[in-house]
Amino acid sequence: MTGANLQQRSVRDMLVCRKCGAEFPEARATRDGWHYRCPEDDCDASGLGEGLRRKDDVPVLG
Numbered sequence: 889m890t891g892a893n894l895q896q897r898s899v900r901d902m903l904v905c906r907k908c909g910a911e912f913p914e915a916r917a918t919r920d921g922w923h924y925r926c927p928e929d930d931c932d933a934s935g936l937g938e939g940l941r942r943k944d945d946v947p948v949l950g
């Protein structure tokens with residue numbers, strides 16, 4: 889009766905940095921919901937769909 893909910897956490901709010909590979913909640917990457925930036929101090933990737941992508945997106949190959 890345990891473990892049924894382990895996979896219930898949504899990943900839809902998770903972003904992945906294309907540059908450094910960090911994963912972080914969407915809320916950490918933006919303050920205004922418009923401009924997105926990697927929260928890693930040593931990374932300057934920005935832009936949803938550019939420097940960052942949603943974790944549940946299927947990676948585009950090629």
Ligand SMILES: [Zn+2]
Pocket residue numbers: 905906907908909910926927928931932933
């Ligand atoms: Zn990054």
